[in-house]
Amino acid sequence: MSIFLRNWQSVLALALVVTSFAFLPIVSSGAGGTSWPIVLLLVAGAVGGVALGNTVAVSAVLFIAAHGAVWLLLSALTDHAGRATPSFWLLLAASWLLAWRLVTVLSAIRTRDRRTDILLRLFIPFLFGAWLLILWEAIVGGAGIPFVLLPPPSAVAARFANSLPILAADVNQTIFKAVLFGYGVGCGAGFLAAIVADRFTFMQRGLLPIGNLVSALPIIGIAPIMVMWFGFDWQSKAAVVIIMTFFPMLVNTVTGLAAAGHMERDLMRTYASGYWQTLAKLRLPAAMPFIFNALKINSTLALIGAIVAEFFGTPVVGMGFRISTEVGRMNVDMVWAEIAVAALAGSVFYGVVALAERAVTFWHPSIRGG
Amino acid sequence: MTASQNSVVEARGLGLTFDTGDGQVHALSNVNLTINKGEFVSFIGPSGCGKTTFLRVIADLEQPTAGTITVNGRSPREAREQRAYGYVFQAAGLFPWRTIERNVALPLEIMGYSKEEIGQRIHRTLELVNLTGFEKKYPWQLSGGMQQRASIARALAFDADLLLMDEPFGALDEIVRDHLNEQLLKLWARTEKTIGFVTHSIPEAVYLSTKIVVMSPRPGRVTDVIESDLPRERPLDIRETPEFLAIAARVRDGLRAGHSYED
Structure with a gap:
């Protein structure tokens, strides 16, 4: 009994396949013949996944069965969008269950080999993400959801591949000009302001409350004003990014500079260490975890700020400009392609900052792990 | 005030009162004490007796509110600015982003x-505290005893003749502590420094010191000075001898006398 409980995804998949016999064929106007390879693949996968003992063999069988079946299901939809029968949905659910079983099997693998471990750690989330896209594709195709509401990922990918020059120009305009410049200046200015606020108490008393106020200003309100001040090109977007990133950096650095312990400060005092020496050798290193916190927060804020700011006037290039105009022209696949680019760029940006953090604050308990 | 030629610390009528929210706290009251060159002076007493506060006054980390104190014949502030002493805190207080050798190099930088010069001194002081071979380790990769030894090396790295130690071995277990006490005595013999040492352990105070200052709380004051x-x-088994036990008994009596008015 326990073997069925452990393999409940396979058992349920088998039951769904059997149920689907009642509703064949899988698309209401197509020929029934194409559905048999799908059924055979799924049955083989479900049975093989339970019967085989070896983890590698089980994974291989499940992988081939789930992906082969779903590939056949998706190709059956070509020219028959929106005509899926209950049988289609049952078989789709069965394929998905087998993929689920595959991820479960892979997640349970404990290996000592570093390379296999890294490969698994990358492959499992990849599989997970791929199935999100597969289900999206199948549901949009099978249920015939209108293109303007939600285009299938295949259409987005095709649009992406065909618009590389446009996307590259948009990335260049928005990320390499507005975001990077604004991020650098905003974070740098916030950092310097924090040092000044730390050195002169009246600055800290006066600047921080105003900082909190300004950081609460709505970006929607600021962006058009910045466009009026600095023109339509990327400079006005960079200004919005500077305003958005300045205060997280200021507040975090001020907090971080207070993070060094009393004993360590007393120690520096016994050495008759000056303000700047204590800052460089004790307080700034101790503040680094806080500073990197701000850098990470700002990496996301900067991207949002630049894209939203482009909604309020821009030359005919830029990610925000593209999103707002292509939505107006019902080219939602282009909008989704632009969103994918933004997500990718944001992840890379965040990842680079996080890697730098690991290198700089390697000593912090949260990173050295103990 | 007649400070003799070889006195390092000279306190006369020293008092320190903290103003807290609950009123005044008399941390030190009318403390008179002389620490001579080359002495190993222990401060012992229950918590709140002002032994740490007195050490911090010597180090110019606290300001006295009454009386006078000189360090090397100068004010504590001048002495601190001339880097006259090394201070070892209760915890090692090593910077986790620096390796052991970079931690020892910190005061030198x-x-x-x-x-x-820095390279030579790192080598010499780490050898002095038996940490050769651990130069490239980070503090969090070492045991508590080794960390405390590294912090002693850091205090020894520059040329201060006075070493102030505030319960440096308080957080360590007894075996490690015995070992470090033994090493500290050897180190004292080799370097001929003057040492001020705060502790709450009677055996530790008697084993290490040439002079034991017994203190009592509320207000913090000196009740006895035992030469x-x-x-x-001093080998470790000196602690079994009658002479040792006699001094320990006198320290215990002094501590008890300081407490008696509370009963």
Whole structure:
């Protein structure tokens, strides 16, 4: 009994396949013949996944069965969008269950080999993400959801591949000009302001409350004003990014500079260490975890700020400009392609900052792990 | 005030009162004490007796509110600015982003020693505390006892004749502590420094010191100063001898006397 409980995804998949016999064929106007390879693949996968003992063999069988079946299901939809029968949905659910079983099997693998471990750690989330896209594709195709509401990922990918020059120009305009410049200046200015606020108490008393106020200003309100001040090109977007990133950096650095312990400060005092020496050798290193916190927060804020700011006037290039105009022209696949680019760029940006953090604050308990 | 030629610390009528929200706290009251060159002076007493506060006054980390104190014949502030002492805190307080050798180099960098000089001193002081071979380790990769030894090396790295230690071994287990006490005595013999040492352990105070200052709380004051006549060369088993036990008994009596008015 326990073997069925452990393999409940396979058992349920088998039951769904059997149920689907009642509703064949899988698309209401197509020929029934194409559905048999799908059924055979799924049955083989479900049975093989339970019967085989070896983890590698089980994974291989499940992988081939789930992906082969779903590939056949998706190709059956070509020219028959929106005509899926209950049988289609049952078989789709069965394929998905087998993929689920595959991820479960892979997640349970404990290996000592570093390379296999890294490969698994990358492959499992990849599989997970791929199935999100597969289900999206199948549901949009099978249920015939209108293109303007939600285009299938295949259409987005095709649009992406065909618009590389446009996307590259948009990335260049928005990320390499507005975001990077604004991020650098905003974070740098916030950092310097924090040092000044730390050195002169009246600055800290006066600047921080105003900082909190300004950081609460709505970006929607600021962006058009910045466009009026600095023109339509990327400079006005960079200004919005500077305003958005300045205060997280200021507040975090001020907090971080207070993070060094009393004993360590007393120690520096016994050495008759000056303000700047204590800052460089004790307080700034101790503040680094806080500073990197701000850098990470700002990496996301900067991207949002630049894209939203482009909604309020821009030359005919830029990610925000593209999103707002292509939505107006019902080219939602282009909008989704632009969103994918933004997500990718944001992840890379965040990842680079996080890697730098690991290198700089390697000593912090949260990173050295103990 | 007649400070003799070889007195390092000279306190006369020293008092320190903290103003807290609950009123005044008399941390130190009318403390008179002389620490001579080359002495090993222990401060012992229950918590709140002001032994740490007194050490911090010597180090110019607290300001007295009454009386006078001189360190090397100057004010504590001048002495601190001339880097007259090394201070070892209750915890090692090593910077986790620096390796052991960079931690030892910290005071030397601040005081502007040359690169070669820093290298030599790191080598010498780490050898002195038996940490050779751990130069490239980070503090969090070492045991508590080794970390505390590294912090002692850091205090020894520059040329201060006075070493102030505030319960440096308080957080360590007894075996490690015995070992470090033994090493500290050897180190004291080799370097001929003057040491001020705060502790709440009677055996530790008697084993280490040439002079034991017994203190009592509320207000913090000196109740007894015991000159130890034990030889300078002290193996660990000296703690079983009648001479040792006699001094320990006197310290215990002094501590009890300080407490008696509370009963």
